[in-house]
Amino acid sequence: MARSLGTFAAVSAALMIGVGATALSATGSGDETLRLHLGSDGNQFVYSNAGDPVTQAIEAQKNCRITVDGPLAGIDGNNQGPGLKDGSIGIKTGGSTGVPCARVDGTEELTVSLDGVPDAVRASLDLEFKGGAAVDIIVSRGGTEVDAFQVRTGGSIVPGEGVDGSSGSPYTATATAAEPVVNCRNASDSGPDSGPNDNCYVTIEPDASFDAVTFRPLSGEVSLEGSGDFGNDAAFDTIFFLEGYSGELGCTEANRTATIEQGSVYGSITRLENPDGSDCVLKPYTLTVDVEAETLSFVPVDIDPPQLAAYQATVAFAPQSSSNPFTSQLEYDQDDDGPLGFEFMPWCAGDPFATPDVPGSIDTSVIPAGDTWCIVSEGTTIASATETRTTWNIVGIGDPKLR
Template identity: 80%
Template sequence: MNTARSIALFTAVSAALAVGIGATALSAIGTGEETLRLHLGSDSSEFVYSNAGDPITQPIGPPKNCLITEEGPLASLDGSDRGPGLKDGSLGIKTGGSTGVPCARVDSTEFLEVGLEGVPNAVRASLDLELKGAVRADIVVSLGGATVDTFQVRAGSGIVPGEGVDGTSTVPYTATATAAQPVVNCRNASDSGPDSGPNDNCYVTIDPGAEFDAVTLRPLSGEVSLEGSWDFGNDPAFDTIFVLTGYSGELGCTPENGTATIEEGNVYGTFTRLENPSGSECVLKPYTLSVDVEAETLSFVPVDVDPPQLAAYKGTVGFAPRLSSNPVTNQLEYDQDDDGPLGFEFMPWCEGDPFATPDSPGSIDTGVIPAGDTWCIVSETTKVYSATQVRTLWDVVGIGDPKMQ
């Protein structure tokens, strides 16, 4: 059977916010601008999430022969060759021996990527970049692996007169790239050698006008290091900073605080968090709920907290009305392994009533979900909009922290 509209549910359980995060839950939402900072100073090396409440920290452990590994829960680092390296407050790629500048630079054969993990998507970022030589470096922003936009920073003899937008002419050097003006000229027209303090740095702000969840540095010439205020005396104003979209709210386990609903264009969805299947005490979960009207897709992303909890949900989703004469039967698809479009499969029907004998009071019977799946369809309803249009609504239940699109 053909699929008229689909909803992909990525239902792998989120990683717990454990090591280095302490007792503060990510659900302590404040009212200010949400940010994720990368601080690489002589005082500490860490990612810090803040929403005007208590900050949450992901320490970056000491490098081993200059090689580092960061895989969340707030952010991850990736790169070519042997992977990311760290030396004296500079992130680069490990290509050589145990010490020295190869760990702290990215050259024209390499790339370095920062990915956002347990935080909302970013809307802009300010990057503390150290630039060496005749630099031309692409800054690629992406969402879910798909490129959103590409910017380019130039310095020294990499600058072409008459091309790009000039940044400031004195220290601290800054520049801003936008979707309309993606090329920026940083610092000045002379090539710079390494280790010149703030004189060879440029604080580059990128603003694509769209959400993204990863930034990749790809030099075309010269060398680049990603830093976070080391050359500015650990001043947090020069940390590498991601400004985030912010969460839609928090979900508890009561009717008063446990429901999220959205309807935009022809897309509708409502989700209610139920009591935990284990019967454990409910901890609030931040979530984002959004719709891509043009693509007619829905995104519902609860975020795990500390301590982590396997949650249960019920929901109803629906898409654009169809011609009543159309013989195509709508199907609901999801991708529980986060494999992307090639991993889509039909969501199965529940093997019984999920509310008849719940695992714990106020939750669901997880045994009705077919083996190998984490969500299932409870019922399907056809709603008549007019003499020629109908809409299919699905009632669903599931466990874990789903990602839907």
């Protein structure tokens, strides 16, 4: 069945506030960044913009294996998953090759995902190499590859191929979508545990934004680091440079509605009073449209304390043939678990505004059991002599994906 509806990609993350951290600020004059700092002064992700920073500590686990699962970012890998040792993140393995936990070899891969922050537009990565390394760096968004880069060192460098990085320490290199292969550390193989001399600070600049980066060695080994070999100098943290938030949603007339219209895609999302009657705390959000794919992405982010918000929304997408005006159906993924989790959104069992849970919110009981959003109404209008357009009015709680 053909569909003319886009995607509401809505991800809510309750940020765990670290020492000295306060709530997110949605706008500011400086760069929005997510830093990975791994040093003798602590291991953590730090989100920063114009407001005070928000931190996510990385705690060492038994046998150097670590669990990193939000709220700002996650780290995952194959085999036994990620590990941390002496300021280096790799894969926890039991093999004899390399240093378990601290490196990623040719049989392994390591992925960093951005969970509770905006997508990244570029990244500067503190990478340590061993041997004549060739490492693929793949960036993706929503599970789909955006761009791929390759960093080569030592014997993996092919004369005449790739862009050369700096000739001395600190070794740096920049890979772009136009020139994705870079050579780092001249032509000598990397020896381990040489301070900054076996590191390369690699900047990647893809053509589009991304929410995950994966490291896959083809030869040699690589470790993900964050300035530890540079004396904890934060200038050499692994840094993701982020898209800015579109704004903040509250529950007053001045800040409750976000609207966007590009091409044939239109969306207007209004935040209502929290259905449990709790005080409404501003939520940063991003609101974007992919005109070619005819999708709309609305991404609110919880701050401290986390809140279950209620929304009403109106969306419209590309016109459909007037000979079959009912070919579009609204789907959503209430658990945010990917394409296999999408299902048709149900109709509301009654008027969500007749007897709301609290004044200014909705009656959550009209949402069918097992669902978190429902359709209030839909209307079809004539777009041209041969096309009609469907507009959907919906309400819900939580933050699903819709399409």
